[in-house]
Amino acid sequence: MLLPHSGAAQDAGNAGSAPSARTAFAPVPFKVGESLEFRLQAEWFLVRGHGTASLSVDALDTLRGNPTYRLSFRTKGGITVFKINDAQRSWLDARKLFSHRFEQKLDQTGYKKERTYEFFPGEMRFVSLENPADSGTLASAIPLDDVSFIYFIRTLPLKVGDEYTAARYYKRDGNPVTVRVLRTERIMLPAGEFDAVVVKPIIRTKGLFSEGGEAEVWFSNDARHIPLRVRAKVSIATLTMELKSVTAGPPQ
Known part of the structure; x- marks a missing residue:
């Protein structure tokens, strides 16, 4: 199956909103203020370490005139x-569910990276603010x-046996992106304790969902599809994130 243009979630998360602009929002199973906290475990051979991770919907921003969810x-x-x-952030279009901007500040053993990309879909181009040579189509x-x-x-x-695929990653060499349930x-x-559906997401890059990283993500097997566990190979270590707490966010 091809990845659709907009979501098919059960819970819009924006019901009862007064502004007319919100009526055009795509249905999504999350809302502003949702915060997910995780226990992080890193493993290299028999050596284990620990840390923290989080996923959050921080705000509803306006970016170049478009309502966007600011995600972290x-x-x-x-x-x-x-x-x-x-630390990664993304600005997701609230109407059509595509990205307008992506930021990352990465500091890991032997490697540091800062990058900011601005996406201009109407012009079919993206711009790297730190490295103009990394801009492209x-x-x-x-x-x-x-x-x-x-x-x-x-x-x-997210029905077992489904596979979604499309060339939707912003860089051509990261495509196609694939979601296998x-x-x-x-x-x-x-x-x-949770009922979960296990998904294998693949982006042809060196990130968390790289083709060779053997990543799997456990989502709650309900309308919210909350990320519960993530397991992936990153550089020399295997990272496992497990959900510690959920803040649903205030009514909207």
């Missing part, structure tokens, strides 16, 4: 030979980045 994904921790401090008029990809997956039906499980986490 942060990880911090590691082991003796591998440390990571990664968008692969899609509805581009996704590493963080918006996670939230977009939450809007899909593998199985269902019941899992115990620090936040409690």
Whole structure:
């Protein structure tokens, strides 16, 4: 199946909003103020380390006249030979569920990176603010980045056996992005016991969902599709995130 242009989630998360602009928002299973806190474990051979991670919907911003969800994904921790401090943000269009901007500040053992990309779908181009030579042509008029990809997956039906694929990653060499729905499980986490659906997301890059990283994500098997657990290989270590707490956010 091709990745759809907008979500098919059960819970719009914006019901009862007064401004008329909100009536055109795509249905999504999250809302502003949602915050997910995770326990992070890093493993290298038999050596283990710990840290924290979080996913959050920080605000509803206006970017170049477009209502956007400001999303954050942060990880911090590691082991003796591998440390990571990664802060990523994405601005996801609230109407059509594509990214307008992506930022990352990464500091991990042996490697540092800062990058900011601005996406201009109407002109089919993206611009790197730190490195103009890294600017280029968008692969899609509805581009996704590493963080918006996670939230977009939450809007899909996620039925076991389904596979979604499309050239929606903003850089051409990261495509096609693929979402494979593998199985269902019941899992115990620090936040409690959950029915989960296990998904294998693939982006052809060196990030969390790289093709060779063997990443899997456990989402709650309900309308909200909350990320519960993430397991992936990053550089020399295997990272596992497990949900500790959920803040749903205020009524909207």
